[in-house]
Amino acid sequence: xxxxxxxxxxxxxxxxxxxxxxxxxxxxxxxxxxxxxxxxxxxxxxxxxxxxxxxxxxxxxxxxxxxxxxxxxxxxxxxxxxxxxxxxxxxxxxxxxxxxxxxxxxxxxxxxxxxxxxxxxxxxxxxxxxxxxxxxxxxxxxxxxxxxxxxxxxxxxxxxxxxxxxxxxxxxxxxxxxxxxxxxxxxxxxxxxxxxxxxxxxxxxxxxxxxxxxxxxxxxxxxxxxxxxxxxxxxxxxxxxxxxxxxxxxxxxxxxxxxxxxxxxxxxxxxxxxxxxxxxxxxxxxxxxxxxxxxxxxxxxxxxxxxxxxxxxxxxxxxxxxxxxxxxxxxxxxxxxxxxxxxxxxxxxxxxxxxxxxxxxxxxxxxxxxxxxxxxxxxxxxxxxxxxxxxxxxxxxxxxxxxxxxxxxxxxxxxxxxxxxxxxxxxxxxxxxxxxxxxxxxxxxxxxxxxxxxxxxx
Numbered sequence: 121x122x123x124x125x126x127x128x129x130x131x132x133x134x135x136x137x138x139x140x141x142x143x144x145x146x147x148x149x150x151x152x153x154x155x156x157x158x159x160x161x162x163x164x165x166x167x168x169x170x171x172x173x174x175x176x177x178x179x180x181x182x183x184x185x186x187x188x189x190x191x192x193x194x195x196x197x198x199x200x201x202x203x204x205x206x207x208x209x210x211x212x213x214x215x216x217x218x219x220x221x222x223x224x225x226x227x228x229x230x231x232x233x234x235x236x237x238x239x240x241x242x243x244x245x246x247x248x249x250x251x252x253x254x255x256x257x258x259x260x261x262x263x264x265x266x267x268x269x270x271x272x273x274x275x276x277x278x279x280x281x282x283x284x285x286x287x288x289x290x291x292x293x294x295x296x297x298x299x300x301x302x303x304x305x306x307x308x309x310x311x312x313x314x315x316x317x318x319x320x321x322x323x324x325x326x327x328x329x330x331x332x333x334x335x336x337x338x339x340x341x342x343x344x345x346x347x348x349x350x351x352x353x354x355x356x357x358x359x360x361x362x363x364x365x366x367x368x369x370x371x372x373x374x375x376x377x378x379x380x381x382x383x384x385x386x387x388x389x390x391x392x393x394x395x396x397x398x399x400x401x402x403x404x405x406x407x408x409x410x411x412x413x414x415x416x417x418x419x420x421x422x423x424x425x426x427x428x429x430x431x432x433x434x435x436x437x438x439x440x441x442x443x444x445x446x447x448x449x450x451x452x453x454x455x456x457x458x459x460x461x462x463x464x465x466x467x468x469x470x471x472x473x474x475x476x477x478x479x480x481x482x483x484x485x486x487x488x489x490x491x492x493x494x495x496x497x498x499x500x501x502x503x504x505x506x507x508x509x510x511x512x513x514x515x516x517x518x519x520x521x522x523x524x525x526x527x528x529x530x531x532x533x534x535x536x537x538x539x540x541x542x543x544x545x546x547x548x549x550x551x552x553x554x555x556x557x558x559x560x561x562x563x564x565x566x567x568x569x570x571x572x573x574x575x576x577x578x
Contacts, residue, residue: 122237123165126150127157127183128172128199133222137170140226141233149561154178161187163492163559165454166194168236173200173207181214188215193243193453195236199224244453259295260443261436265428269296276423277303282375284360284420285398287427290477293398294358296425300396301354309353312346316357321364326383328371335384347380347391354394360420361401361412372416395420430472430479438464440476444483445494457487462496470499489535491559502535537572540565549576 124146128134134150141148149164151157155177161169169187173180184196195217200207208219217236220229259270276283277300285293294313301311319327330345346355357363363371374380375395379388397420406412430437441459449456459467472478490498525531540558547553551569555562568574 121145121147122167123147123149124168124170124233125157125160125164125166126170127152127154127175127180128170129153129175130172133172133199137224137229140229144230144233146233154180154183157183158186158190161194162190162455165452166191167240167453168233169194169196170233171196171198173198173211174202181210184211184214184216190455191453193240195240197232197236240453244451257295259292259299260440261433262439263428263433263436265433266436269425269427272423272425273299273303276300276425278305280394281422282395282420283397283423283425284403284417285396285425285427286403287398287400288429288475289400290475291427291429292476293400293427294356296427297354297356297358297396297398301356301394304354304394306353306394310350311354311356312350313356313358314346315359316367317359317362321367324364324367325370328367329374329380329382331383332385335382339384343382345380345382347374347393348389350391350393352392354396357395357397359399360397361399361403361406365411365413368413368416372413372419375416375419430475434468437468437479440479441467441483444480445487448484448487452487454487455492457490457492457494459494460496463494463499466496466499489532533572536568537574540568540572541574544569544574544576 122145124141126134126137126141126148128137128150129152131152134152138148138150149160149166151160152175154171154175157169157171158178160166171180171183171187175183180198180200184198187194187196196211196215198208198211198216198219199222200219201222211219217239218232220232259266259273273296283297283300285296287293297313298311301307314327316324326339326343326345328345328347330343330348331339333339333342357371374391378392379390381388403412403417403421407414407417438459441464445459446456467479467482470482474481485502486494486498489502525534540554543554543558544551547557551565552562555565558565
């Protein structure tokens with residue numbers, strides 16, 4: 121739900137604005153001074169702030185300046201009983217979205233609020249899109265293994281040598297492939313990715329080499345294959361160890377001759393493609409078992425790069441975790457959270473069977489479910505639910521059945537319900553004290569108690 125904060129030292133104005141905005145379906149908080157307002161801006165994820173200019177304790181212009189410093193994309197609408205052009209201009213220069221006079225005109229207020237929220241949504245969408253099309257993410261880490269990988273990329277990328285990248289799922293093989301392309305002379309041409317494990321064996325030939333119209337029953341039009349799409353660029357064959365033997369033979373021929381023939385076609389097509397392959401399998405074992413061609417292996421493995429498991433480079437976890445945290449908080453329009461030293465120790469102690477991918481998912485979960493500062497208790501409670509213990513040092517009395525949750529939202533609701541229930545019981549069901557303890561509005565706590573049907577035990 122869209123959350124709006126009202127900062128005004130006039131109770132009548134706050135009440136009027138709250139009534140109007142809540143009627144429109146917005147969730148509203150209000151405070152009577154700028155100091156408390158800034159504290160809430162830092163702690164809560166608001167979509168819009170309505171702020172009076174003339175207030176006690178802190179002037180509205182100061183709140184605007186400091187609020188934007190905390191949350192650069194948070195739109196502010198400034199309110200004043202003195203509708204002076206100079207004041208409106210000054211507010212705009214400091215970053216305010218708009219300026220309205222007291223008493224606010226209902227229609228103008230709602231239109232301004234709607235426009236400000238739409239602008240905020242557009243800014244968020246733009247950031248997400250920019251991130252999707254931006255340059256390749258950095259390979260993070262200062263461990264010896266990562267240093268060796270970076271050095272190898274620098275030396276190998278400018279050449280035309282084929283590269284085979286090995287490593288467990290989620291370790292970052294795709295990122296290494298992207299940097300090999302990014303630093304090569306083919307960087308301006310496309311990098312085409314093919315997940316060999318995701319394509320059925322009967323379709324892999326058409327996927328890689330394309331087909332002519334009418335070459336088989338469902339071939340209703342000509343299809344350009346991945347080799348042609350990657351011409352003058354790079355073709356990344358991910359999970360090459362899962363490719364069928366028949367497809368391996370055709371790929372080997374393409375690598376030997378730099379020519380392909382579309383399915384159902386007769387004309388040979390010359391292609392200029394650099395091949396980078398990756399696998400999570402032991403290809404030598406696959407060769408011994410007859411599942412992979414020795415000649416193809418030698419064609420692909422001119423240069424070998426092994427990406428270590430995250431558990432083999434735990435000293436890189438603090439840097440990677442904080443980088444993910446910064447990235448995700450920015451995407452969610454949240455104040456950036458920090459990890460305590462004890463939280464980092466707890467993260468480094470986890471087994472990390474899912475490697476970098478698992479770490480990113482855990483960081484996202486900690487951001488959503490944790491507090492402003494992520495502690496070791498948060499890590500034990502939320503980072504890995506299968507090994508979770510309750511907050512405040514309590515051990516779980518029984519293993520939670522996670523199969524009961526259809527999706528992540530259901531688990532989040534469950535965790536929030538249990539957390540609030542525990543805090544209420546700890547404070548002997550003193551709602552006011554509990555609201556202060558978990559730092560939310562008392563009215564919100566009442567809403568959550570009602571939503572989750574929480575009742576005091578007799």
